[in-house]
């Protein structure tokens with residue numbers, strides 16, 4: 446068997462193999478691109494994976510794609526007519542063609558995503574499919590490559606579209622370029638594609654729905670956004686003779702907040718009911734488990750609050766995919782994926798006997814944790830400006846956003862300071878900006894409503910003087926952002942202020 450890749454091309458091909466296997470949201474991915482391109486690598490703006498996708502292909506990707514195109518064309522010409530190709534060369538060729546196909550159509554897929562998001566269903570039957578198919582057949586229709594599912598052009602088309610959708614949804618939802626945010630994006634990617642993209646393409650693509658995803662993190666850190674990004678990036682098959690991409694990827698997300706509803710209502714919403722199952726059930730009704738297609742997801746928010754009887758029923762869905770409508774004896778099958786979220790400590794709840802152990806272990810086969818806003822800003826101060834700009838354009842439109850973002854950022858810097866804890870996370874930042882827009886000021890106490898039990902205790906005379914001073918010191922520190930400023934406001938010396946703060950803010954205050 447002769448070598449299909451001379452040394453210089455083999456090195457390049459091996460770096461593409463490595464690159465394909467590297468999570469695109471990690472810094473290692475950029476290092477792979479640097480290795481592959483050597484002197485041709487352009488450092489300017491090279492960290493494309495911390496920014497939303499651009500309209501044109503990134504310079505480094507254009508170079509990589511062109512080089513792959515030259516190599517695969519040559520290797521195809523030299524391919525053994527009997528299919529006798531060394532395993533290593535086979536892998537190199539397959540990975541390079543995969544990379545080349547995906548990059549060559551990335552910008553056109555972006556157009557499909559944009560149009561589909563605006564409700565244009567025709568976009569889901571893209572005209573460039575024929576050319577994609579012809580090219581996939583040209584490069585993969587070689588002796589010895591086999592005709593397993595991995596090379597089916599329709600499947601490759603669906604995978605390429607899915608990868609592009611994943612980029613869009615991850616960036617569209619989650620603003621920020623800090624290391625904790627990069628880790629979150631990388632975790633979302635794994636949740637969608639697993640850690641091995643080529644195994645995913647071969648066998649996992651239609652099995653990821655079998656693994657529930659559990660998202661944990663403080664309130665307001667974007668858990669629902671993560672759930673949406675995962676759901677909207679699920680595999681959707683392509684059917685060239687039918688309607689193209691069979692379901693619109695923007696529709697199949699069914700979210701239910703479990704803390705807001707009674708157990709009967711939760712059951713009825715999720716599983717549906719038969720007429721007469723309870724007072725008010727005047728007709729048969731299909732629940733969300735029934736309505737959700739194989740490509741969709743049911744999102745169970747605040748899973749830590751769910752009643753034990755429903756935990757048992759959900760466990761059954763996770764184990765056997767079956768459930769019954771309320772008041773019915775027929776078993777039905779759930780086709781989609783379960784995504785759950787909580788801000789609570791489920792392990793603690795489990796130890797306290799309030800959360801079933803078997804349910805917990807079934808839920809956490811894929812665990813994602815969302816970082817707090819403070820963790821992100823501690824890593825990358827500049828993110829505040831990026832987030833403020835993103836919220837400003839949502840609130841006042843792109844044309845007016847720059848001025849308002851500047852005003853808001855100045856106000857935050859002057860009044861809250863660089864170490865403000867942002868206890869309500871991104872949601873609090875949004876609220877702060879809405880207040881600034883309407884009233885030109887923001888009073889953080891309003892965002893802390895739920896943590897203000899101590900104020901109720903003050904009203905009823907139920908707090909000791911010591912506890913009152915501690916709570917008040919912490920409140921003033923939250924408002925002022927630094928120990929120095931808090932001690933001025935409180936007219937106390939800095940040591941006394943520090944002694945009343947919890948360990949984490951203390952560290953921030955000292956810097």
Ligand SMILES: Nc1ncnc2c1ncn2[C@@H]1O[C@H](COP(=O)(O)OP(=O)(O)OP(=O)(O)O)[C@@H](O)[C@H]1O
Pocket residue numbers: 618619620621662663664665666667668669670671746786787788871872875
């Ligand atoms: N990283 C982020 N980038 C952009 N927007 C964000 C981000 N994180 C949160 N948001 C926004 O903050 C608000 C709260 O997000 P979301 O509801 O997803 O939080 P959550 O963690 O599910 O909160 P809860 O636990 O209270 O349900 C939403 O308006 C969301 O759009």
